[in-house]
Amino acid sequence: MTDDPTTDDGDRHADPAADSPGDSRDGGAGGDGVADGGAAAGTGAADEEGTTRRRWILRLLVGLGIGLPIIIEARTFIGLIRVHLLGQDRDDGGTAGTPTPTAEPSVGVGDELLEGTEPTETVREARIRVSESGWRFELSVAVDNTTDVPYELRLGDVRTTAGEVVDGGASTGQIPPGESAVVEESWPLPAESRPETLQVTALSYTDDGVDLTDETVTIGRVPLEG
Amino acid sequence: MAYVDEYPRAAKIARWEFGVAFLALALGGVFGLVQALYRTDTFREALPINAADYYTILTGHGVLLALVFTTFSIAALFTWATTRSLERPLASNRLAWGAFWLLVIGTVLAATSILNGFVPQLPFESSDVLFTFYAPMQAHPAFYLGAALIIIGSWVAGAVYFLTYWEWRKDNPGERIPLQTFMVLTTFLMWYLATLGVAVEVVVFLIPWSLGLIDTVDPLLTRTLFWFFGHPVVYFWLLPAYLVWYTVLPKLAGGRLFSDPLARAVFVLFLLLSTPVGFHHQYVDPGIPEGFKFVSMTNTMMLLLPSLLTAFTVVASLEHGARQRGGGGYVGWLRSLPWDRPAFSGCALAGLMFAAGGFSGMINAGMNINYLIHNTLWVPGHFHLTVGTAFALTIMAIAYWLIPQITGKRLQHRRLAMVQPYVWFVGMTLMSNAMHRAGLAGLPRRTAEPMFQEAGSAPFDPVVGTVGEMRLQIAIGSTLLFVALAMFLVVMFGTWLGKSGAAPLAVNGSIPDPLSGPEGSPRVLDNLKVWTAIAVVLVALAYGLPIWSIISDGLLTPGSPPIPV
Incomplete structure (x- = not known):
């Protein structure tokens, strides 16, 4: 996985001149990031295949990397809205891991020992x-x-x-x-x-x-x- | 010409600083995984620790990552940023190496005393006092001495940047301070001010106390001095990340920084507001007037302003870059960003996650709502978004771009590097989301045994999901984080072992000029004396009376003897 120009990222440009200020499409005002970050310009078949593979990996990465967090946070948010604003029951029926342990009502300092008695x-x-x-x-x-x-x-x-x-x-x-x-x-x-x-x-x-x-x-x- | 060729001596210092930082990251990361698995009761029987060792692990994780990894990384980054932006070598390499060795000796002392918890044959004694090392828990003197040396080492490193700047100023009277150097200097001015608290705490109280020279210390006073430093240290971590987001990320996106003056204003605001906020960590502490806690809360909320300005400026810069690359539409331009470049994607994802950390931080900062999540898992859930991602992922990402420049070696294992930021991002989302939810349910932090199932224990009341599900999610998330860390270390190790000069470097450190430069902005922005003086006054207003009130009955009273750990 080393030194394959089609999979390069941080140090893609073999030609330092391509990374110099003035190459930018920004009117030559000094931005050098365009050349630094442009798509790989492979011309051969191998390059094309590598580029396609990299695009596929990238789509997967971005899909999972951004999609999963959105799903997780959306589920949390909807759960909070459901319980706190709509007053629906809490979700106690998780499918993973152990269920939430529920302890019996207990008494501590400040509590009443026998709630059923009048005194x-x-x-x-x-x-x-x-x-x-x-x-x-x-x-x-x-x-x-x-x-x-x-x-x-x-x-x-x-x-x-x-x-x-x-x-x-x-x-x-x-x-x-x-x-x-x-x-x-x-x-x-x-x-x-x-x-x-x-x-x-x-x-x-x-x-x-x-x-x-x-x-x-x-x-x-x-x-x-x- | 690569940075290593232009500034070989500074590059060597930066390499060593990054090297120690990544070692600390590796060890701290292992501790993090073990801690998470133990705490969540995942494969607990297979782990080589017991409940008492958990606190050794927790202390090692916190100190190695929050103090050692951060400080060394920042020193390396700032060495590069100062020399690059001033276009001159460091004013004193000897002093810079002195700072490095002070940091190393401090790290060895503190780490040895912590690891003594596992290996009693090591020198000193166990120091399981956690990263928040205030009284009444007491560590071995070597731990405090180590912490003090780390702070002093950082001061000396900062002095080198100032000396270099003053030399530059002599040659360039009347010129605006280059933006990166401006950011370095304001960060260190804030740091000098903030570390006064922890320096007094450690040198005046904790070291004499641990040596038996004084019998007791006032826990409230030492906690206050710790948090005087303990919140601004967050900005000591974040401002270097901001430096990267403001000055390097736009270039990586293919564009230019939107506004230089706005960036300067943001750093000035952080210099002013970072320190007088520490009481928001002490909302439940008695002995501090509520009014001063309220002041602290308002100052903290005002810190949202520079953060939101940063969000605007950085996103605007990214959009400019994306449109330069041919992107269009209201959000369609996002697709034109170089998401396949880990230096870019890591920084962008770190910034995105920092936004979430900022929102959860607002809950921490609110005086009333803080009580809901105080000392719960919410808090580590929050700071794993800030220091654990905004800072750590930014440093990892920028290392992909910077390490080739300071070593003269091409980056290796680039496909691994491309995947790594996404794995970290997903892992942190899983872990932090579950921690936040667990905090809302009241699950405590800083405990190996959260007492989920003991008879008579207070039942936890999760809003979404179950306690068991949260624990599983934390375990999966921390495992993914560890995998991402291992991927990063493989890339770094492979690059470091690569052959120098084997291939021409493809990156350079040139940074395009901002779209809006400093020329038209008020020159007072560069007047660091004025901003420092105002910062000192704000700190005196926020802390003067409360500290006077705390010490009015004596510096060491009401005293607490050490609690053995």
């Missing part, structure tokens, strides 16, 4: 304390009893990402109507593992007895500290 149980702090003695998952939840009956929140067992269940048991005790309380608990974790779910129990002490809500809550990403 609010807001996660105040969640961290994994890392020390030489091991990893501990620490959780603090503020409970605001907005009902007119006593209310209690209990934090139970934690299941880790390694599948291990760690015992826990902390309670706010009975919170009188209109009052608030905070419950804190910590669970020892196997190193390198994270809390995945938490067992939570809510009790409302009504005149008719105790209404019990028992849920397994998925824990969001908890930062490491220490």
Whole structure:
């Protein structure tokens, strides 16, 4: 592929004089690019064949090089318009690679632990304390009893990402109507593992007895500290 | 007469500078491919790295390409541009070689400390602090020393261009500065101003900190000093590409530059506006008043003006060239451009992709909308369009035209060269498009483990396609980029090994006069002292009060001890 004048590009002109200012069609005003960039002037059959081949390659290159990006960007643009302006569903049915993983709804700092209950149980702090003695998952939840009956929140067992269940048991005790309380608990974790779910129990002490809500809550990403 | 015959000493310096640049490009390119495959979980088991090594790879990729490849390439290009346009040799070859060796020593120090992450037997210690090497992550002192030497080396290289210009000025009083030299000088004035920040950061804080002479540094202050340099460095990469687009690309297209004064105005605007914009990298940093972030945003948006002027001028020049070649119609003239010449097609495609990079950069620069994509894959998607294509592809393209001139050897493997820019363009489109989309979905950057599937992790929410599809697209794109890089290196290696003088060179460095020359434009455009003074004032206005506010409680407080990496 070397030194074939028909496939030359950067240094096509064997004759330096052809590359000099004044050769331009621009009235001899100094542009030398015309001669520098003109089509190969092969006169023989071999030259003609080479020129044809090069043109074919060039068309392919320009077609793919410009066409593919246009297709990709157009598809992206249309997708954005479809979702953001026309409000249509997102394209979750990609055909290549793995599908988009969808995690379960999870709770983190600032979220409500049990959305189905009337009192609010807001996660105040969640961290994994890392020390030489091991990893501990620490959780603090503020409970605001907005009902007119006593209310209690209990934090139970934690299941880790390694599948291990760690015992826990902390309670706010009975919170009188209109009052608030905070419950804190910590669970020892196997190193390198994270809390995945938490067992939570809510009790409302009504005149008719105790209404019990028992849920397994998925824990969001908890930062490491220490 | 070829450039190498006219200026043999300058040509030798440029050859060595290009040689080191291409070595860095090769190694950085390998790192880029490994990094992309690891991150996208493509053949991960077969890769010789683990998650910790990923950051070594990432640091090596960034430093070798964004600092080393760029600086050496720019030095080579500017050596050629200065001597060619002033029609005289460099004022001091000794100083130019001094700059080269400073750059080499700096590169060796920084690269060795980075590669220590793989090979602990190497001197120094691991320095996986990424290209953005601000505190509190701490590198080995050798890394900082290396970075400082690279900056100082670039200063010395710039001093050689100024000395050469001053010699020319003595012989040519009253003449307009030749356009290429004007571009070199304004670029370096901007560079001198911008690198003050990183010089202070490294010399005053990071080196003493890494040596244990001071216990803590203020992360906000060092980040601010880094970004004082960290955005204008983008223009240090782009302005050399602009030099090529303004002065060489029209010739390659068969025409002439549309307007010399417009080109000068553009470079003056970049000198004025490049530096007082760094806070737009720190929108989420506390401790910087929002008002100054807003000022930074407006300055950044004003940078669109010279970019749009460039788009107009360069496209007009190309159209003129195409019509000289017989092209016609509103868009039909595009077909008359020499798309089979890699020097042309590479530069044209680089410019096209830079336009896309400019649009995504507007999102980065917007104070409110930046929060949507901050620290996501959008950001590397953006800068792979700018430095990764606008600069890198332009340098590769112009190498096809310039290397024969500075070596005296004909270009080899020309069909490979003809294909290469298109492969790069398609590869970058695939990779960057997926990165931008992934950024919109919130996928983080700078992490080996993006936590796609852990229970409880926040679900990513792609607008178009799926996360899996984006990862595949990134892997395919990066592989194509690596293939294009290998093609380029084969062409360069083959040319370098070619026989000098075996055949007459077919290119020359003559550049036709612009359609509209500098004669009728205001002479104040060439008054570099005035523009430099205004640039300094703008920087003082943008940075004076915020930096005073940051250091008012002490230079090193609130201090942060090093975070081991």
